[in-house]
Amino acid sequence: MVTCSSGRPRRNTAVTEQREDRVPTVIADNVHLTYKISGRYAKRGGAAALARTVMRQSTPGMREVRAVRGVSFTAWRGEAIGLIGPNGSGKSTLLRGVAGLLTPSEGAIYTLGEPALLGVNAALISTMSGERNITLGCLAMGMTPDDVAERYDGICEFSGIGEFVSLPMNAYSSGMGARLRFAIASSKSHDILLIDEALATGDAEFRARSEERIQQLRKEAGTVFLVSHSLGVVRATCDRAIWLEKGEIVMDGATEEVLDAYEERHDPKSAARHREQRRLAGEASAKSPTQVSATG
Numbered sequence: 459m460v461t462c463s464s465g466r467p468r469r470n471t472a473v474t475e476q477r478e479d480r481v482p483t484v485i486a487d488n489v490h491l492t493y494k495i496s497g498r499y500a501k502r503g504g505a506a507a508l509a510r511t512v513m514r515q516s517t518p519g520m521r522e523v524r525a526v527r528g529v530s531f532t533a534w535r536g537e538a539i540g541l542i543g544p545n546g547s548g549k550s551t552l553l554r555g556v557a558g559l560l561t562p563s564e565g566a567i568y569t570l571g572e573p574a575l576l577g578v579n580a581a582l583i584s585t586m587s588g589e590r591n592i593t594l595g596c597l598a599m600g601m602t603p604d605d606v607a608e609r610y611d612g613i614c615e616f617s618g619i620g621e622f623v624s625l626p627m628n629a630y631s632s633g634m635g636a637r638l639r640f641a642i643a644s645s646k647s648h649d650i651l652l653i654d655e656a657l658a659t660g661d662a663e664f665r666a667r668s669e670e671r672i673q674q675l676r677k678e679a680g681t682v683f684l685v686s687h688s689l690g691v692v693r694a695t696c697d698r699a700i701w702l703e704k705g706e707i708v709m710d711g712a713t714e715e716v717l718d719a720y721e722e723r724h725d726p727k728s729a730a731r732h733r734e735q736r737r738l739a740g741e742a743s744a745k746s747p748t749q750v751s752a753t754g
């Protein structure tokens with residue numbers, strides 16, 4: 459089933475561009491996502507208050523934050539896409555738009571299948587134990603009680619939270635909570651899995667296991683979107699990257715190319731180091747056939 463979330467009715471032109479051999483799972487067509495901040499948060503300060511008094515306004519007006527501005531892309535089944543960009547560039551907002559939690563003020567998002575958003579702030583109930591949250595989280599994802607019973611041990615083991623599972627989640631460290639959320643959400647294959655920074659919180663060993671799990675989810679035919687500030691995680695996990703700045707796409711393409719360009723702009727030292735590493739690796743591989751023939 460194709461689901462559409464849009465600001466106003468639009469002709470679904472992008473769908474007709476699909477290639478025969480690949481299945482599009484998410485189509486974003488000129489998407490704009492805007493937050494409206496109302497009342498007292500919109501404008502503060504003495505001058506604004508005085509203006510309101512003079513103009514006899516009881517409440518200040520609405521302010522808009524245009525977090526995503528005219529974003530278009532097509533995601534295909536089997537892809538893992540990293541969303542990168544500086545703070546406030548609109549990555550999480552775009553993910554929430556794909557998840558259907560925000561409606562575009564303009565443009566449309568079409569999804570084939572059910573998107574599942576896995577965020578660090580995903581809603582589990584902090585006063586309940588990990589055990590209860592596993593059960594509720596799995597049921598909420600559409601599993602049957604038998605499915606839950608079957609997967610329960612695997613989820614506990616994957617999360618690595620040990621006996622903390624019987625304690626309320628508000629007794630967990632933020633890393634433990636994030637690990638449990640990831641373990642619950644990734645225990646089921648999703649048509650479209652949206653991950654917001656979840657991997658950044660675990661330790662190195664958990665990150666390695668999560669990367670493996672994401673690769674597995676990809677093989678099970680889903681599409682994975684990953685928001686991360688860690689370019690290393692995006693490099694290890696994604697084959698495509700979308701770079702956002704101020705709510706607009708700067709670049710969309712193969713991970714290496716996009717990350718190189720991003721680093722050139724935001725972290726030139728790392729970009730130079732990576733170039734040098736590649737040059738040395740290139741030299742080594744150019745030399746190796748000679749060495750083989752010399753020894754062979």
Ligand SMILES: Nc1ncnc2c1ncn2[C@@H]1O[C@H](COP(=O)(O)OP(=O)(O)OP(=O)(O)O)[C@@H](O)[C@H]1O
Binds near residue numbers: 493525545549551
């Ligand atoms: N609930 C909200 N209400 C109002 N404005 C918001 C809200 N959430 C985000 N914004 C604003 O939208 C813009 C994009 O924020 P968003 O969280 O999507 O960026 P991001 O790239 O994910 O940032 P970060 O890397 O810091 O997590 C920012 O200007 C932010 O202040």
